[in-house]
Amino acid sequence: MKTLIVSAALIENSEEVLLSKRKEGLFKGFWEFPGGKVEEAESPEECLQRELKEELGIQVKVEKIEEVVWMPYEHFNLLLLLYKCKLEKGTPVPLGCEEVRWFKKGEIFSLPMPPADCELRERLKHKWGLSVA
Numbered sequence: 001m002k003t004l005i006v007s008a009a010l011i012e013n014s015e016e017v018l019l020s021k022r023k024e025g026l027f028k029g030f031w032e033f034p035g036g037k038v039e040e041a042e043s044p045e046e047c048l049q050r051e052l053k054e055e056l057g058i059q060v061k062v063e064k065i066e067e068v069v070w071m072p073y074e075h076f077n078l079l080l081l082l083y084k085c086k087l088e089k090g091t092p093v094p095l096g097c098e099e100v101r102w103f104k105k106g107e108i109f110s111l112p113m114p115p116a117d118c119e120l121r122e123r124l125k126h127k128w129g130l131s132v133a
Helices: 045-058 105-110 115-127
Strands: 003-013 015-021 035-037 059-072 077-089 097-103
Touching: 003 045, 003 059, 015 105, 035 045, 035 115, 045 059, 045 077, 059 115, 077 115, 097 105, 105 115
Parallel strands: 003 077
Antiparallel strands: 003 015, 003 035, 015 097, 059 077
């Protein structure tokens, strides 16, 4: 079975986190940590820089891997790499997604998210010291 490698960005702003809403494909209308599929001959970090520029019109500094999730889906396996990123230039706008928005960290637990992003969200809950049910 094919494995998709996806890079996602954890972009924080004091008590908020940046999420984007999918406008097409699997999980259309769900919120996710912004990013995308790593292309051939591209590093996960290069992927994030490319995807965030194309999708949100921003430039980031990719810092370190925050979390890694392996998740089997029906027709593929997903390796999701969440990188802590620092917003360096631009204001996020929805160029390649339906919507982009800053959420208070506690707010993201009530949002519809793809299963792999839900797993990331649960792991971050503990890192952030939140006690969300």
